[in-house]
Amino acid sequence: MRTEIKGLNEECGVFGVWGHEDAASITYYGLHSLQHRGQEGAGIVVSDEKRLKVHKGMGLVNDVFNEDKIKSLTGNGAIGHVRYTTAGDSDFINCQPLLFNSQTSSLALAHNGNIVNATALKRQLEHQGSIFQTTSDTEVIAHLIKRSGYPNLIDSVKNALTMVKGAYALACLVEDAMIVALDPNGLRPLSIGRLGDAYVVSSETCAFDIIGAEFVREVQPGELIVINNDGMHIDRFASGTKRTLCSMEYVYFARPDSNVDEINIHMARKNLGRKLAEEAPIQADVVTGVPDSSISAAIGYAEQSGIPYELGLIKNRYVGRTFIQPSQALREQGVKMKLSAVRGVVEGKSVVMVDDSIVRGTTARRIVKLLKEAGAKEVHVRISSPPIINPCYYGIDTSTKGELIAASRSTEEIREEMGADSLAYLSISGLTEGIGRPDEGPDCGQCLACFTGQYPTEIFPEADHPYDKVLGGK
Template sequence: MLAEIKGINEECGVFGIWDHEKAAELTYYGLHSMQHRGQEGAGIVASDGMELKSHKGLGLVNDVFKQAKFDHLQGRTAIGHVRYSTQGGKVIENVQPLLFRAQTGSMALAHNGNIMNAYKLRGQLEEQGSILQTSSDTEVLAHLIKRDGQGINEETIGDALNQMVGAYAYLILTENKMFAALDPTGIRPLSIGMLGDSYVIASETCAFDQIGATFIRDVVPGELITIDDEGLRSTRFAQQQQRGMCAMEYVYLSRPDSNVNYVNVHASRKQMGKELAKEAPADADIVIGVPDSSISAAIGFAEESGQPYEMGIIKNRYVGRTFIQPSQALREQGVKMKLSPVRGIIEGKRVIMIDDSIVRGTTSRRIVQMLKEAGAKEVHVRIASPAIQNPCYYGIDMSTRDELIAANNTVEEVAELIGADSLAYLTESGLEKAILTDNTINQGLCTACMTGKYPVKEEGKKEISYTGC
């Protein structure tokens, strides 16, 4: 099964705003707030009610739009996207939103997630005469909607979505409407906000705070939102299933100031640290966290254990996240450039190092090595999530079991490989205690990468798209 996987998947962010005089500019700021979700490409498509206009490119949001003239993106409606590429995927054709022009009406698509049966759907479309221009899942939806010359409306979009298997949060823009859709299991986050009388849709609520919008509610799994001059309407294209929100959104992916399924990410990470301290204490002098996504958990661990929290590692703010770098060589070099130990704090100390996860192990090994080179007597690694032992088929950069260190080694072997004096992971029950609260709507997590329990399955062959979103 694993040999049939077509590539490494990815994580992305989408943003859209309806009926605002500065739609493109606000989309830029929304994308900037979600830069952590993708660093390899960004784009915006705006509508003035008559025509869709696009600007996109490879690189960070600031780089892509440094020379952009927002006058070109005139209009009161816009959608945007940030993505990162994988091996073979870093091409301008795959940067979103994808724009499709037709005599019967144009549309732009932005997608976060991964369509598991995209390879099969592409084959069917090609047999029927479609010529696809990208290797992205997103293009498949456009062809399904427009197949046989159909119009772009709730019915055709719903029919197209029902042919897809996987995880997806979509934004679709036409000249005079904007649509938002979430897969029936709700694996990816997608929220609705308001800025005055303008509707805003975003992958993370931190984007609302960035532009001064107010959070209204999350898009419900299996829901199709339509926004036009008559307002916002909600229909269903599929029956809502048990929620399977991606646990890694809380563990690593989302910004700490975002709320995911009505749960604050920082608060959940802090509670992960507290649960970890209960489950796997260590005799040590100080607790430190790996910046940035592990700081909240480290604070929680220290509070629960009574051991002092210290800033033992500092981060160079001008270097991106190593988890989403497209090659192993860049990941390892990125660690050296990004993180530095604080010798005056850790020298001669027994250190508890809190990290959010271990995927391939290369980053953890380098950090432990840096701490010991800086004089740490012992380094006890505590991971604020269960061990990642299974591929993700829903859009995160973990697509083969071979690359996952915990899938091929015992806990003791992983500790030895990364050079730690001890290693422990948070249990699945500890993770659920930290995230699932009374405020969580339609509770449920996707922990497939940790447990192997996949909430969405594709019958027959396990076919993964070329590049995901």
């Protein structure tokens, strides 16, 4: 659960398989493993090497699919997607994978991330005659592929990807192949595995464990990989690339049992908690974490500080994530439904409450109140990431500084607003060292833009920019 990152709306998840007779079933289980990355919609497209078939809808994977639907999706290749809206409206038409049919062939696309120059590209494509059926930035890629003018699909995809800027872990499906690609900065995770003779691809390695697949390799920045009946063929569409993986994958987004860039998420979060205890010690009776993404960091804080870890907050697992609610009033009510303080653990105690991040601050304030209503004598809030002071344009839905409490308030002002007895954040150096990349500069292999304002790509949201010229814009 994410009780705060909420306005840091969740990223999406992609999954694919080629060469398995039960491709749709495998993809269904893969999407279950990625459900934490998006709960608004889900979809699967399959190929029987003659045509593509799709089923998708709004809601959780279990809401969208049943046994009959999966049986109807026959084929040995498939791609799937779980979605949280970061670009485009939250409705059925934007559910992915997006499927496009032409007189000669079909193409399906599933994408995790955000195209920062999508608005300008769409404007130019419409000027040239394109008609868009969705408001998703992913559709821009399909139009670029179709308009490339190259005689073969692979060159067309390469050409299209040189025009888009931003973050994308992309899975494409055609009748006779699956194609995967990662943006030149490698902002999003994407891995390849083997399941017998079949290949699988997933936003997170935790999906491989569920289906019994063996990890093979991560897709590298700027790579384009074609998987068909002849095997796996590795190509590139960009050179001179350098990875800047989103730091929030380690802090919050990825599942604890996933490995991202060869680093286990649970161990990274424990290390963040250890660093936090070193940087912001406090005398207290118990340490507790906000379920679920902060538990690992809380355990690390407890181990380093010597303060016992206790289950001070309980999550109700039968309600949705609070940040999905459309209004602040409903979001706060969602916190009441989702979390309960354990009075027997916190009453009369000085409590260290470890959370992974603060965005708006409203939920953190509510959790502090929950703990104090349950009798906590003191609540000391410790955050296992630095203050988020800048918007993210790469697939996390915080597009303005106005949404970010730390962008306009000091740590002391935030502490006072939430009613905590103390508040401390992890430093940027503590973050990079805890994850396992001690260089906090541009060579640390991580995107730190939400903490530092130093973005790995140019940002042109809703504005004219040089990339218009690629499509003949004036």
